[in-house]
Amino acid sequence: MAQRAGLLVQHGGELAFLPASVARWILPLPRLTRVPWDSAQMALVGGEVVAVLPLGEPSGELVLCELDGQAVALSGLYAHRVGFWPSSSTGVEVDGIDIPMLDLSEALKEFRSGRPSTERSAP
Amino acid sequence: MTDPGSKPSSVSAVQAARLLAALEATKTCAAHASSEQRTANGGLAKQRVELETVQESVRNLVSRGRDLRNTLQVLRESVDRAKLSALNAGLEGARLGESVGKALVVMSDEQRNLLARALDALEEHGTLLADLERERERCVAGLSQLGDGVRQTSAAFSRAEQQAQLTCAFLDQLRTDFGELFGSDAEAARAMAEAASHVRTAATSLRELSQRAPIGADALRELLSPLLALIPNHEDTPR
Numbered sequence: 001m002a003q004r005a006g007l008l009v010q011h012g013g014e015l016a017f018l019p020a021s022v023a024r025w026i027l028p029l030p031r032l033t034r035v036p037w038d039s040a041q042m043a044l045v046g047g048e049v050v051a052v053l054p055l056g057e058p059s060g061e062l063v064l065c066e067l068d069g070q071a072v073a074l075s076g077l078y079a080h081r082v083g084f085w086p087s088s089s090t091g092v093e094v095d096g097i098d099i100p101m102l103d104l105s106e107a108l109k110e111f112r113s114g115r116p117s118t119e120r121s122a123p
Numbered sequence: 124m125t126d127p128g129s130k131p132s133s134v135s136a137v138q139a140a141r142l143l144a145a146l147e148a149t150k151t152c153a154a155h156a157s158s159e160q161r162t163a164n165g166g167l168a169k170q171r172v173e174l175e176t177v178q179e180s181v182r183n184l185v186s187r188g189r190d191l192r193n194t195l196q197v198l199r200e201s202v203d204r205a206k207l208s209a210l211n212a213g214l215e216g217a218r219l220g221e222s223v224g225k226a227l228v229v230m231s232d233e234q235r236n237l238l239a240r241a242l243d244a245l246e247e248h249g250t251l252l253a254d255l256e257r258e259r260e261r262c263v264a265g266l267s268q269l270g271d272g273v274r275q276t277s278a279a280f281s282r283a284e285q286q287a288q289l290t291c292a293f294l295d296q297l298r299t300d301f302g303e304l305f306g307s308d309a310e311a312a313r314a315m316a317e318a319a320s321h322v323r324t325a326a327t328s329l330r331e332l333s334q335r336a337p338i339g340a341d342a343l344r345e346l347l348s349p350l351l352a353l354i355p356n357h358e359d360t361p362r
Binding site for chain 1: 214231
């Protein structure tokens, strides 16, 4: 069975898998800045401005990823383990348990649509 | 109104002497009480100083506890960062592929496990420190109550000492008034009392003698009987 390398993260109480080709770096949560008139957030990471996709309540960690050649940071995740695991139909199999791939499609769709937040708007 | 020159007939000289002696004894007792209270108050003052030293030490413990908590926080942050570094090293290994990066991934996983244990231990230390802080708070409250108690006891001792001193002053005044009331008879009464004391001693000796030599003692008792009749309650003298 093919092995997949990647990162296990805790997302909303569930474990999810992020492939090593996507997950690049884990860092302590820096200061996040909300983009004016938008729901998106930004962070300064290594001197570069990176868009932040909030996937949950702030966890104190930021997972820096590369999606379609673009750097994107994910907040609201707890990095759990790194390793090589047998691939499964939905993600990887860790100790006999199927761990699904982290679904970023909804968050990315929302982010790319630039839908303004109804909860809070920047001045 | 009583004429100061006249002497109350109802008070005999011996009774006056007894009153005077009782006054003296009461004054001596009051002076002793005052002295004891002063000594006790001195001891309490020392205890209060020691208590304040202990309270200062406990206050220092509060500050040390805060330092420990800050150090613990720094340690926790450092271990958290180290855990992230281990995960990042693992990610690098994972990107390198299983053949090259497996060792790095295994090492990083081991590091992560150790650091997770260190974090658990730090959490435990934090809990223990919180328990210690609660105990210390209880100590602070107890010491504060103890300090209040010592202060109140010390104040009570001071008041008692003042009262004893006042009693001494009243007794002095009473003795003066007594002397003014009985005039020179007080001295005569004192002499009489001394004489009575001698006679009482003689009576005691006489009783002892009567047990040993009844015939000679009877003769002596006859000789002393007029004198013994002058002393009230002479039968109460110890046998």
